[in-house]
Amino acid sequence: xxxxxxxxxxxxxxxxxxxxxxxxxxxxxxxxxxxxxxxxxxxxxxxxxxxxxxxxxxxxxxxxxxxxxxxxxxxxxxxxxxxxxxxxxxxxxxxxxxxxxxxxxxxxxxxxxx
Amino acid sequence: xxxxxxxxxxxxxxxxxxxxxxxxxxxxxxxxxxxxxxxxxxxxxxxxxxxxxxxxxxxxxxxxxxxxxxxxxxxxxxxxxxxxxxxxxxxxxxxxxxxxxxxxxxxxxxxxxxxxxxxxxxxxxxxxxxxxxxxxxxxxxxxxxxxxxxxxxxxxx
Numbered sequence: 001x002x003x004x005x006x007x008x009x010x011x012x013x014x015x016x017x018x019x020x021x022x023x024x025x026x027x028x029x030x031x032x033x034x035x036x037x038x039x040x041x042x043x044x045x046x047x048x049x050x051x052x053x054x055x056x057x058x059x060x061x062x063x064x065x066x067x068x069x070x071x072x073x074x075x076x077x078x079x080x081x082x083x084x085x086x087x088x089x090x091x092x093x094x095x096x097x098x099x100x101x102x103x104x105x106x107x108x109x110x111x112x113x114x
Numbered sequence: 115x116x117x118x119x120x121x122x123x124x125x126x127x128x129x130x131x132x133x134x135x136x137x138x139x140x141x142x143x144x145x146x147x148x149x150x151x152x153x154x155x156x157x158x159x160x161x162x163x164x165x166x167x168x169x170x171x172x173x174x175x176x177x178x179x180x181x182x183x184x185x186x187x188x189x190x191x192x193x194x195x196x197x198x199x200x201x202x203x204x205x206x207x208x209x210x211x212x213x214x215x216x217x218x219x220x221x222x223x224x225x226x227x228x229x230x231x232x233x234x235x236x237x238x239x240x241x242x243x244x245x246x247x248x249x250x251x252x253x254x255x256x257x258x259x260x261x262x263x264x265x266x267x268x269x270x271x
Contacts, residue, residue, distance in 0.1 A: 023162075058163055058221070058224045065219070068218075090227075093227075099218070
């Protein structure tokens, strides 16, 4: 399923609406480029809306971790929004659910930035 | 192999395209065998991770090297073998991705996911070298005590 990432600016942060698969190849690379592009533009408050992400593999998980640490190392924050059950379960078993700041409400996610 | 078992063998090139192909073949087999959606997802993802492992770490993306994938379907379980032509590895040498120091690493979760999603998982050396991943998923027993799977039902008819 084709990966698509659409950024929108709101309340001083960028929400990226992502759909499709985040897997080895197109999806992982697309997410990496999106985060890199936002950081280049100075946008360091990022919410990844994963509500329409139907599938993620270990490469996709790695890319989420990479995005999280890259943004954090540049003084920003990356948060996750609207996890599907499968993505939620994957983050649970890999113990990453407690690493990421995960939200179910976009307004709450946006107001949680420092 | 018993008379009631079926075997499907696929030889793949070492290409990223082989990852999706292997997963698609696996999903069709698992679905036709009667696994539910959740189990199909787990089996498909395990094959995906196994073939990624074979491509990247086993065959080191050398296209001329092959990946041998097989599915043995019995009334009680599906057994999947993924054999590469790389140097092989031992499970004890694979870092634990849940360890504090590895939690933020960007790779190294494939083996962990296969072990989490399958009922049986082992790594052994192939007879001609390479690493052979062997994993199995059991059909969930129904209240009557038999597998209750579509494949088993078909064979009983």
